[in-house]
Amino acid sequence: MEQYVIRGGKPLQGEVIIGGAKNAALGILAAAVMTDDTVTIENLPNVSDINVLLQAIGSIGAGTRRINKNVVEISGKDINTLCVEDDYIRKIRASYYLLGALLGKYKKAEVALPGGCNIGSRPIDQHLKGLRALGAKVEIDNGMIHAEAERLTGAHIYFDNVSVGATINVMLAACMADGRTTLENSAKEPHIVDVANFLNSMGANIKGAGTDVIRINGVKELHGCEYIIIPDQIEAGTFMCAAAATKGDVTVRNIIPKHMESVTAKLIETGAKVMEGMDYLRVIGTDKSHATSIKTLPYPGFPTDMQPQMAVVLALAAGTSTITESIFENRFKYVDELIRMGADIKVEGNIAIIHGVNGLKSAAVNAPDLRAGAALVIAALAASGCSDVNEIRYIKRGYEDFDVKLRALGADIEEFSDERDALKFKLRTG
Numbered sequence: 001m002e003q004y005v006i007r008g009g010k011p012l013q014g015e016v017i018i019g020g021a022k023n024a025a026l027g028i029l030a031a032a033v034m035t036d037d038t039v040t041i042e043n044l045p046n047v048s049d050i051n052v053l054l055q056a057i058g059s060i061g062a063g064t065r066r067i068n069k070n071v072v073e074i075s076g077k078d079i080n081t082l083c084v085e086d087d088y089i090r091k092i093r094a095s096y097y098l099l100g101a102l103l104g105k106y107k108k109a110e111v112a113l114p115g116g117c118n119i120g121s122r123p124i125d126q127h128l129k130g131l132r133a134l135g136a137k138v139e140i141d142n143g144m145i146h147a148e149a150e151r152l153t154g155a156h157i158y159f160d161n162v163s164v165g166a167t168i169n170v171m172l173a174a175c176m177a178d179g180r181t182t183l184e185n186s187a188k189e190p191h192i193v194d195v196a197n198f199l200n201s202m203g204a205n206i207k208g209a210g211t212d213v214i215r216i217n218g219v220k221e222l223h224g225c226e227y228i229i230i231p232d233q234i235e236a237g238t239f240m241c242a243a244a245a246t247k248g249d250v251t252v253r254n255i256i257p258k259h260m261e262s263v264t265a266k267l268i269e270t271g272a273k274v275m276e277g278m279d280y281l282r283v284i285g286t287d288k289s290h291a292t293s294i295k296t297l298p299y300p301g302f303p304t305d306m307q308p309q310m311a312v313v314l315a316l317a318a319g320t321s322t323i324t325e326s327i328f329e330n331r332f333k334y335v336d337e338l339i340r341m342g343a344d345i346k347v348e349g350n351i352a353i354i355h356g357v358n359g360l361k362s363a364a365v366n367a368p369d370l371r372a373g374a375a376l377v378i379a380a381l382a383a384s385g386c387s388d389v390n391e392i393r394y395i396k397r398g399y400e401d402f403d404v405k406l407r408a409l410g411a412d413i414e415e416f417s418d419e420r421d422a423l424k425f426k427l428r429t430g
């Protein structure tokens with residue numbers, strides 16, 4: 001059992017360097033197999049989701065050479081199967097990006113149907129709608145998605161709801177279709193733009209990424225390139241919330257402040273100070289934080305991936321706050337864990353009503369998913385006493401060296417897999 005043991009109550013102080021964006025990297029790694037040339041990808045976050053997708057890419061015969069923990073070379077030249085094994089999909093949903101990539105390049109792909117994550121049902125109907133519109137025959141049989149096309153032909157596709165995954169998956173297939181594709185009601189997240197920029201550096205012809213209309217002129221072939229992944233806006237936002245919740249003073253560096261605008265605005269509404277530089281934001285927490293309201297929306301709205309972390313800030317803010325989760329139907333599972341730490345939160349449907357409390361108390365809590373796990377770490381850092389955060393495998397899916405970076409900001413946090421060692425830490429820091 002891996003856990004973080006955290007002795008809270010200390011304001012975080014100092015500077016943290018943000019890594020590459022996990023949700024851009026997943027689309028970019030899948031896109032990399034679409035050329036037979038070699039692609040070099042830098043600023044790759046060294047997190048388990050990325051490492052699982054690299055294994056999936058290797059399992060179909062593509063060459064993957066890890067130059068170091070944050071740089072990888074990929075070559076799609078020797079791909080020898082178009083069937084992506086089920087266990088890779090079960091481990092991470094994003095392996096389904098190989099559906100669009102392999103269909104675009106080889107006009108055929110077989111990928112296991114992704115499992116529903118524990119934040120909602122997460123259907124893929126918009127992915128399938130887009131691929132079928134391009135002319136692919138897509139069938140689901142025995143839990144596998146079979147997609148095949150004589151040829152892919154550009155189409156005018158309107159997504160019934162804004163979907164990051166569907167926008168990326170269909171963009172992958174469309175960039176090697178014959179003719180022009182227009183994607184309407186597309187997702188506009190920074191990671192969509194990063195995947196499009198990566199594809200364009202491979203010779204694709206994509207315009208409008210970052211707006212809700214993306215225009216793609218298909219090309220016959222893609223070539224190799226070198227690419228640096230953008231900084232991770234959710235990792236950055238997580239450290240910004242940790243600074244605010246612990247009333248600390250933290251500079252979050254190597255970021256694109258524009259990507260953080262909704263998080264910055266909301267932290268300022270609670271009374272935190274945020275100072276902006278070219279590639280950093282400095283967040284100074286306040287003793288007198290106050291309530292505000294949040295509604296999660298597609299970018300540039302407040303990100304659903306920042307919702308649990310912001311809930312911890314609001315749990316400590318005087319007054320009554322509300323969080324409306326409009327993207328996923330089951331993303332408040334962490335609330336019961338926060339209540340065990342003394343938070344006063346009531347969930348009614350997709351709305352959490354939060355009455356701020358003066359302080360949280362340590363407890364043993366279990367991470368139910370990636371971002372909720374990060375939020376529980378923030379809560380433990382703000383709480384008095386020594387907390388255990390269990391099931392940290394979820395956190396390692398999306399945060400590289402999370403404990404190392406927090407220790408560098410003054411946090412008393414250690415990772416343990418042995419109860420006895422955990423006890424020694426508690427006694428030592430007690």
Ligand code: EPZ
Nearest residue numbers: 023094122123124125126127163164165166305327328370
């Ligand atoms: C991506 O998931 C991210 N994951 C999620 O981050 C993020 O929460 C989400 O986008 C929203 O920003 C990756 O990028 C790997 P969606 P995705 O398709 O693509 C519904 C994290 O913590 N929908 O934008 O699965 C869906 O049910 C993870 O890093 C359909 O109805 O999200 C949801 O309600 C968690 N049909 C909404 O759209 C579809 O075909 C948005 O989902 C697809 C989606």
